[in-house]
Amino acid sequence: EEGPHALAALVELAKLHGTQGPPAAARDAWDRVAARTEGAERANALRAAAAAAREARDWPGAHGRLAEALRLSVLAGLRQALLADLGETLLLAGRGAEGERALREAGSLTTGPEGLRALTALARAQEAGGRLEEALETLRRIGYLYPLTEPGATEAALKAGALLEGRGDGPGARGMYERVAAEAGAPAAEVARARLEALAGRGQ
DSSP: OOOOHHHHHHHHHHHHHHHSSHHHHHHHHHHHHHOOOOOHHHHHHHHHHHHHHHHHOOHHHHHHHHHHHHHSSOOOOHHHHHHHHHHHHHHHTTOOOHHHHHHHHHHHHOSHHHHHHHHHHHHHHHHTHHHHHHHHHHHHHHHHOTTSSHHHHHHHHHHHHHHHHHHTTTHHHHHHHHHHHSSTTTTHHHHHHHHHHHHTTTTT
């Protein structure tokens, strides 16, 4: 059966599989939705299918669906989300350089939740790879682009302070913690104040 009612029923089935069924069933259902839609609606269905494929640890399947979605003409916000998904998927698949490239592009598009997610994932990947200066630069960029009322930005600022502490830059760490203490809400501000006290106790 074709038509809007049939499509709506298929979407509900895909959502049900996503919460209660195996990932492969959700992936296949979202693929069926994608085959019946166009444009942004198709891109969103492919994104949902990719998420299910990723849950099933099907990295090539997730990558292929995200790449197909990105080939569609989609709005900047959705493109950013797709790039962030792609970057995280490539990192999980062990394709670090490609993953970081996608995350960097996602982070450069617009400011918003998906951009913050992309830059946070990029900083984690850089830190995991031992590239602490690059990670610190990305964390500082988050602090510049996003207000510290955003939890992800607050975490990034605290992480930047810890990295600065780790390399012996007490003044730099203190400046980061002072900003968190002044601008962030509890409990992050309390954490920052505790770290400031610790620095003062060490004469930094």
